[in-house]
Amino acid sequence: MADFLNNLRTFVRVVEAGSFTAVANESDCTPGQVSRAVTSLEEELQALVLHRTTRHLSVTDVGTRFYERAKVILADIDSATDEARNATESPVGRIRVHSSPGLAYSEVATALASYQASFPAVSVELKIEQSMPGLVEEGYDLSVVSATQLPDSAYISQALGAAYSVLVSSADYIARHGLPRKLTDLADHALLQLESPVSAADEWHLQSADDTHLWTITRTPFRVNTPDALRAALFAGVGIGTLPTYTVADDLASGALVRVLPQYHLRPFTVFAVYPSRRYLDAKVRTLLEHLRATLSPALANAMEIVETFTGDATAPPASPPKRVAGTARKRPAKRK
Incomplete structure (x- = not known):
């Protein structure tokens, strides 16, 4: 030819x-x-x-x-x-991005919006799904996912930050059912299940500074497959559930949710950016990776810092919790109606 x-x-x-x-x-x-x-x-x-x-x-x-x-x-x-x-020199055209729901709603959509404002010649298409699609087969440029470990593949990955889930509930639920003081108290409470790529829905691998525990949920009044749906159920006072630091930080700071057994959290996981190849990297992907490192990475660290201030009385927020990193996180109402 x-x-x-x-x-x-x-x-x-x-x-x-x-x-x-x-x-x-x-x-x-x-x-x-x-x-x-x-x-x-x-x-x-x-x-x-x-x-x-x-x-x-x-x-x-x-x-x-x-x-x-x-x-x-x-x-x-x-x-x-x-x-x-x-295309390898100047970002232009459409970039297709996948993200898991919790990350998308709390951090990724905002980061993508600020990226598009910085690079107006690029149009952003965000697809939100719990599991990562085949990037090459389905035509995605990049995926942002949470995982304890990525499966072996030909994809390239970059770690953007760390997170973990914590036990939370509404103040209304605690007022009606009492505040758990020790792990065994969970047996007397309604525990909500979240289907997630980073942990089994019916198992909480809990860690503290001194020990680890596996709590198995044998019955639940509510099981969902997205963090936002679980968050809505928690607001409604259905029970106690687990949410990632980046999803729950604003709600803890505002008092919309309270942290339960704050000395414990679920085992940590990593937030990854995954893309098909590093050879002849498209300028859109290269600049988006740089933007995510500059915005999403500090936002993840900031969310964890906020959550870690809630380690005392779960019903008493700290006097002045750290503020969200400007321009990287979406403010949410205290409670949905």
Whole structure:
């Protein structure tokens, strides 16, 4: 194919220059090499495109029609080549991003909005699903997911930050059912289940500064598959559940939710940016990765800092909890109606 395109370019230049010698001088080769390129093209086409004599060169009828089409084809190829090369230098076009629900609603959508404002030539398409799709098969440029460990794959990943889930409930539920003071008290409470890629819905792997425990939920009044749905159930006073630090930080700071057994949290996990390949990385992906490191990473750390201030009396928020990092997190109402 490369030889055919080179021969095609040579033919077009011969027609425009009017002689093999002129093209040879431009290309630093011999007239014989130029002539052989045109002959090879004619053999490929099984058609004569040039009449040659020792003193004269003319284009055949077939060659004239072919020349007009060839000019358009080569212009399109050159344009596509320039566009592809520029794509690795300047972010432009559409970028398709996947994110898991908790991350998307609490942090990623805001980070993508500020990215698009910084790069207005890029349009962002965000797909929110709990499990990571096939990036190549489904045409995604990048995925932002939470995981304790990524499966082996040909994808490239970058760690953007860490998080963990904590036990929370509404003040209304605590007022009606009492505040658990020790782990065994959980047996007397309604425990809500969240289906999540980082932990089993019916198992809480709890850690403290001194020990670890596995709490198995044998019965539940409420089971959901997204953090926002669990959050709504917690607001409604259904029971006690677990939410990631980046989802629950604002609610703890505002008092919309309270932390239960604050000396414990679930085992930590990592937030990853995953993309298909690092070879010839598109400028959109490269600049988005840089933007996520500059915005999402500090927001994740800031959310954990807020949550870690709630380690005393679960019903008493600290005097002045840290504020959210400006421009990286979405403020939410204290309670949904």
